[in-house]
Amino acid sequence: MTAQTRIPLALAGVGKIARDQHIPSVAAGSDFELKAAISRHGKIEGIENFEDFDAFLAKRPDIKAVSLCTPPEVRFAMARKAIAAGHDVLMEKPPATTLGEAETLAALAREAGVTLFATWHSRFALGVEPARVWLADKAIRSISIVWKEDVRRWHPGQAWIWEPGGFGVFDPGINALSILTAIVPGSILVETASLSFPSNRKQPIAADIAMRTVSGAPVSAAFDWRQEGPQTWDITVETDAGTLRLSKGGSELFIDGVEKSSGPDREYAGIYERFATLIRNRESDVDYQPLRIVADAFLCGERREVEAFED
Numbered sequence: 001m002t003a004q005t006r007i008p009l010a011l012a013g014v015g016k017i018a019r020d021q022h023i024p025s026v027a028a029g030s031d032f033e034l035k036a037a038i039s040r041h042g043k044i045e046g047i048e049n050f051e052d053f054d055a056f057l058a059k060r061p062d063i064k065a066v067s068l069c070t071p072p073e074v075r076f077a078m079a080r081k082a083i084a085a086g087h088d089v090l091m092e093k094p095p096a097t098t099l100g101e102a103e104t105l106a107a108l109a110r111e112a113g114v115t116l117f118a119t120w121h122s123r124f125a126l127g128v129e130p131a132r133v134w135l136a137d138k139a140i141r142s143i144s145i146v147w148k149e150d151v152r153r154w155h156p157g158q159a160w161i162w163e164p165g166g167f168g169v170f171d172p173g174i175n176a177l178s179i180l181t182a183i184v185p186g187s188i189l190v191e192t193a194s195l196s197f198p199s200n201r202k203q204p205i206a207a208d209i210a211m212r213t214v215s216g217a218p219v220s221a222a223f224d225w226r227q228e229g230p231q232t233w234d235i236t237v238e239t240d241a242g243t244l245r246l247s248k249g250g251s252e253l254f255i256d257g258v259e260k261s262s263g264p265d266r267e268y269a270g271i272y273e274r275f276a277t278l279i280r281n282r283e284s285d286v287d288y289q290p291l292r293i294v295a296d297a298f299l300c301g302e303r304r305e306v307e308a309f310e311d
Contacts (some may be wrong), residue, residue, distance in 0.1 A: 006033040008063045013070035014042030022069055025268035031276035035063050053078050057085050073165040076101040083108045088115035090275050094174055094291055097165035106286040116284040117275050120178035124270030125250030127261045132183040138239040143219040146234045147176040148227035168203025170294045173223035177290040179250050186214035193301035198309035209297050
């Protein structure tokens with residue numbers, strides 16, 4: 001695709017995830033051309049920068065695609081305004097702070113006839129789609145998720161993640177849930193949860209969740225933000241035909257210990273390719289299953305207070 005036919009794109013929120021993933025993926029792809037950025041604290045050289053979202057909407061109605069990379073608590077207001085102005089909208093995960101916000105945005109997008117894409121970047125890891133295909137005709141006996149990482153390494157100084165609406169350990173944990181709901185057919189039902197809150201924080205630093213598939217297979221998930229050293233992002237599925245394991249966040253797939261799929265990270269490249277396809281087909285992709293599981297875990301969860309955490 002030539003530069004003349006690329007889709008003009010604005011990016012709202014110039015933080016770590018935008019600089020690490022969104023900006024490089026847009027630049028390396030052939031579908032979009034980054035034309036504007038909206039951020040109170042960061043700027044992107046070589047394009048038009050705005051500090052106010054309303055000012056962007058008023059001045060650049062020609063930029064029809066908007067990528068929202070802001071923290072989730074401010075995303076609803078921006079998405080609602082963008083949809084009302086006729087823009088196609090991509091939302092970084094998690095798409096909203098509540099299911100009510102998420103479902104409202106989906107309805108508004110339908111009414112306005114614009115594309116809305118609630119992204120789950122881990123679904124675009126190389127092993128996820130092959131895993132879904134392999135599991136399609138298997139009987140699942142059990143699923144185990146172990147998702148443990150070091151918050152200091154991946155979210156340094158990001159105070160918003162500990163505030164209401166910041167999700168705490170579910171910010172990375174929802175990535176595992178997005179893979180789970182992509183590879184397993186039907187609903188995943190939460191039964192019990194234990195949420196560990198540091199005494200000085202408003203969001204959990206760890207969580208253990210017991211779930212089941214709609215057919216009754218048990219699903220366990222252990223999330224923890226206190227793991228130093230090697231990081232763990234594994235999903236293991238026991239079936240009637242063998243054991244499937246996704247490692248390194250879904251980038252590696254093993255069947256009975258034999259590697260079947262691995263390769264370089266293309267998660268955000270896949271997100272933008274999908275967004276372009278949705279725009280050209282005038283469709284939306286608004287699967288909120290991972291967000292619903294997190295909400296159910298908070299509803300069912302037992303709160304445990306643990307020692308204070310300092311960043």
